[in-house]
Amino acid sequence: MMQTVARVLCALVVLGVSVAAAARPTIEELKSRKVLDDYEANVVYGYNIVTDTSRYAARYVGNRLQCSNCHLQAGTKPHAIPLDVEGLYPKWRSKNGVRNGLGLRIRECFLYSMNGIMPPEEAPEVQAVSAYIHYLSEGQVIGRLPPGARVPMVPETGEDPNPARGETVYHRICAACHGPDGHGTAAAPPLWGPESYNAGAGMNDVRKAAGFIWANMPVGNENSLSPQEALDVAAFLHLQIRPADPRDGRLRKLMERLVHRVSELFGATQ
Amino acid sequence: MTSLRRYLAGLSHEMTPDLSWVKTANVRSELVSGQVGALLVIPQAITFAYLAGVPPVYGLYCAVFVGFLASFLGNSAMVGGPNTAVSIMLSMSVMPYAGRGSPLYVEYVLALSLMVGLIQLVIWLLRGGEVFRYFSPAAITGIKTGVGVLLITSSLEGALGLGSVRTQFFYEKFYVVISGWGDLVNPCAAVISGVTVATGLVLKPFLRRTYVVFAVLAGCVIGAGIYLYAGPVASNLELLGHVTFHAFPFMIPNLTAQHLQFVEEVFPNAVAIAVLGLAQSLVIARDLEARTGPVNLHKEVFAQGASNALAPFCSTFAGSGSFNRTSIALEMGALTPLSGIVAAVAVVVIAWGLGPLLTYVPMPAIAGILAIVGIGMIQRREIVPLLRNRVDGTVFVLTLAAVSFLGLEAGLLVAVLSSVAFFVAGVSKVQLLISEEDGAEHIHVKGNLFYASFDRLARHLRRSPAAHTVLDLSHVPFCDSAASDMIESVQKLRARHGGRLDVRPSSSPREAPTNAGSTEGRT
Numbered sequence: 001m002m003q004t005v006a007r008v009l010c011a012l013v014v015l016g017v018s019v020a021a022a023a024r025p026t027i028e029e030l031k032s033r034k035v036l037d038d039y040e041a042n043v044v045y046g047y048n049i050v051t052d053t054s055r056y057a058a059r060y061v062g063n064r065l066q067c068s069n070c071h072l073q074a075g076t077k078p079h080a081i082p083l084d085v086e087g088l089y090p091k092w093r094s095k096n097g098v099r100n101g102l103g104l105r106i107r108e109c110f111l112y113s114m115n116g117i118m119p120p121e122e123a124p125e126v127q128a129v130s131a132y133i134h135y136l137s138e139g140q141v142i143g144r145l146p147p148g149a150r151v152p153m154v155p156e157t158g159e160d161p162n163p164a165r166g167e168t169v170y171h172r173i174c175a176a177c178h179g180p181d182g183h184g185t186a187a188a189p190p191l192w193g194p195e196s197y198n199a200g201a202g203m204n205d206v207r208k209a210a211g212f213i214w215a216n217m218p219v220g221n222e223n224s225l226s227p228q229e230a231l232d233v234a235a236f237l238h239l240q241i242r243p244a245d246p247r248d249g250r251l252r253k254l255m256e257r258l259v260h261r262v263s264e265l266f267g268a269t270q
Numbered sequence: 271m272t273s274l275r276r277y278l279a280g281l282s283h284e285m286t287p288d289l290s291w292v293k294t295a296n297v298r299s300e301l302v303s304g305q306v307g308a309l310l311v312i313p314q315a316i317t318f319a320y321l322a323g324v325p326p327v328y329g330l331y332c333a334v335f336v337g338f339l340a341s342f343l344g345n346s347a348m349v350g351g352p353n354t355a356v357s358i359m360l361s362m363s364v365m366p367y368a369g370r371g372s373p374l375y376v377e378y379v380l381a382l383s384l385m386v387g388l389i390q391l392v393i394w395l396l397r398g399g400e401v402f403r404y405f406s407p408a409a410i411t412g413i414k415t416g417v418g419v420l421l422i423t424s425s426l427e428g429a430l431g432l433g434s435v436r437t438q439f440f441y442e443k444f445y446v447v448i449s450g451w452g453d454l455v456n457p458c459a460a461v462i463s464g465v466t467v468a469t470g471l472v473l474k475p476f477l478r479r480t481y482v483v484f485a486v487l488a489g490c491v492i493g494a495g496i497y498l499y500a501g502p503v504a505s506n507l508e509l510l511g512h513v514t515f516h517a518f519p520f521m522i523p524n525l526t527a528q529h530l531q532f533v534e535e536v537f538p539n540a541v542a543i544a545v546l547g548l549a550q551s552l553v554i555a556r557d558l559e560a561r562t563g564p565v566n567l568h569k570e571v572f573a574q575g576a577s578n579a580l581a582p583f584c585s586t587f588a589g590s591g592s593f594n595r596t597s598i599a600l601e602m603g604a605l606t607p608l609s610g611i612v613a614a615v616a617v618v619v620i621a622w623g624l625g626p627l628l629t630y631v632p633m634p635a636i637a638g639i640l641a642i643v644g645i646g647m648i649q650r651r652e653i654v655p656l657l658r659n660r661v662d663g664t665v666f667v668l669t670l671a672a673v674s675f676l677g678l679e680a681g682l683l684v685a686v687l688s689s690v691a692f693f694v695a696g697v698s699k700v701q702l703l704i705s706e707e708d709g710a711e712h713i714h715v716k717g718n719l720f721y722a723s724f725d726r727l728a729r730h731l732r733r734s735p736a737a738h739t740v741l742d743l744s745h746v747p748f749c750d751s752a753a754s755d756m757i758e759s760v761q762k763l764r765a766r767h768g769g770r771l772d773v774r775p776s777s778s779p780r781e782a783p784t785n786a787g788s789t790e791g792r793t
Contacts, residue, residue, distance in 0.1 A: 045372035059511035251498035
């Protein structure tokens with residue numbers, strides 16, 4: 001008896017979940033609706049933040065990038081760090097200010113990729129992006145990496161990444177859109193310089209950047225680079241000047257350097 | 271007809287800005303207090319915009335436009351603009367209908383603000399400001415002290431970097447903080463807010479006018495040091511963020527059928543917000559009356575209503591008079607609306623000139639100012655004399671408890687009820703001095719005679735229908751028709767039983783019963 005009840009309940013839950021997944025409205029549908037509930041309005045707001053960050057989350061942004069410059073197609077393109085990853089993190093709603101994995105991850109992208117200010121966990125911007133990620137992740141299995149998540153691993157080439165060769169690749173292919181000085185053009189966002197991501201960003205990791213570039217660049221002709229070219233150009237990007245890693249306290253670094261100098265001086269005189 | 275004309279003349283007088291202060295204002299002290307007010311309002315505006323759930327820059331617009339209009343149209347040194355309770359109630363009303371912070375939500379907040387302003391204008395037309403004449407000073411002090419307590423507890427989250435801790439009553443927050451000290455409190459935030467509060471309290475006796483400025487500066491310097499030393503990740507400090515300010519954000523608010531339907535549904539909330547905003551502003555105005563001279567309450571009601579109704583056209587939300595900013599302004603010598611006007615203009619200048627610097631102002635320093643202001647609102651020298659008086663003490667304690675335990679809305683309600691109750695009790699106290707003269711009983715009445723107060727006198731007069739009594743009403747300022755009827759009926763009763771009741775008329779001729787009826791009866 002109990003078992004049947006349980007089974008029926010399970011079936012109902014599964015049915016409910018699949019109906020919910022099938023009935024997921026598109027963002028355009030949501031936008032054209034007259035009345036949105038709290039969650040749906042947050043989803044739309046989150047979508048706006050991801051696609052037009054400098055306008056909708058201006059308070060916390062420090063450069064000229066949008067989230068969707070890296071999370072392509074508003075976070076839906078596979079192999080371009082898609083945002084349908086809620087299942088990998090604790091639940092959407094954070095209670096009583098307990099640090100919640102997904103919220104922290106979003107705040108980190110503000111701090112590093114957007115070279116901005118870390119918003120607090122309860123900031124409406126963070127809540128909205130969480131809602132949007134929840135919306136994208138509907139119907140996924142909790143804890144399992146969705147197909148196409150993050151960026152692909154570039155296959156081993158047996159050779160180290162070579163930034164000098166990367167520079168020629170950059171000027172041959174990428175400069176047309178990203179500009180010869182890498183500071184971006186009207187067609188593409190900056191790759192380095194004061195208006196790009198900072199040294200602490202995930203994109204500053206050579207392997208991750210290489211995977212992203214290999215799978216997604218140049219736009220319109222993806223996967224045309226060889227794995228080695230992707231690694232080389234990623235290493236070249238890694239060497240460019242960009243805002244410092246905010247994890248380093250600047251004053252502490254300065255003091256450490258001073259202490260180092262002073263002790264060196266003492267060492268030299270002794 | 272003449273009363274209608276008088277009413278209309280009053281309205282048009284209240285609608286025209288009263289600029290008589292131009293000649294009398296002490297421009298220097300008003301300038302200083304306005305500029306400090308601007309420094310104070312910027313972080314508050316951003317916090318309150320956050321409470322209301324709208325982008326931070328809307329708070330600045332509120333400080334500039336609502337603040338300017340409220341001072342320009344008003345006639346007191348009250349500082350208007352964004353307000354905690356109003357912001358919280360706006361967000362509570364809109365939250366069920368739209369995602370907090372979403373564009374639709376913002377449009378709803380603006381539509382609701384327009385509604386609040388219009389309701390306040392209706393209250394102005396109905397002369398609703400009268401009600402606040404009955405507010406007793408004890409209730410006003412009770413509210414002020416309670417707001418101080420609320421400010422201190424609400425600043426705890428920002429000051430200690432707690433994240434949002436939701437508790438039912440204010441003291442629970444202290445308990446949570448003390449019991450969870452190690453896990454909850456961000457030491458960097460605690461140091462910054464601690465330095466801010468300590469600097470403020472230490473400097474206050476020496477720099478009565480500018481101590482707030484130095485307290486903020488101290489907090490910012492310590493904050494910058496910690497931020498640069500430990501870096502943003504390790505220090506985990508919340509910063510103010512980029513403040514963008516467009517000079518003229520004028521626009522026509524979006525009012526489609528959907529917005530109107532929303533406004534209709536939250537109409538009761540709109541009334542509540544309108545009354546709450548007015549109540550706060552008028553309590554402040556009453557408080558000011560005692561310090562800076564007479565204030566036309568109706569004019570303040572108009573100024574509040576008009577500035578709130580115009581707020582959505584300046585892309586911002588409704589506000590009201592601010593307790594803490596007004597007290598700071600007074601402390602720095604402001605006496606006229608000029609300081610509020612200077613503050614509004616100075617906000618623009620500061621936001622433009624200091625925008626990039628403001629980005630790195632640590633929130634704990636801002637929370638520290640709120641705590642200092644809260645501490646300053648709890649004034650021993652105002653409270654102690656009240657506690658010596660039984661009635662004032664009761665009203666004070668009741669309102670203070672209501673504000674700190676149930677919030678400002680409940681506190682204002684308790685303040686109204688208790689002041690009205692004690693007012694009525696005081697007014698309806700009637701003293702009867704009874705003496706014998708030449709075989710006749712003389713009753714000397716002191717106090718107002720009206721339906722609620724003449725009971726004892728009536729019982730006394732009816733007890734001996736055959737006696738001869740002289741009723742002396744010369745110390746009765748007011749006698750309503752119910753009381754006159756009662757006296758007449760006693761006179762008839764006595765005439766039937768062979769007794770007599772002579773009345774010496776009250777000093778106020780219009781409302782006093784005359785002897786005419788009884789003399790006629792005898793002749």
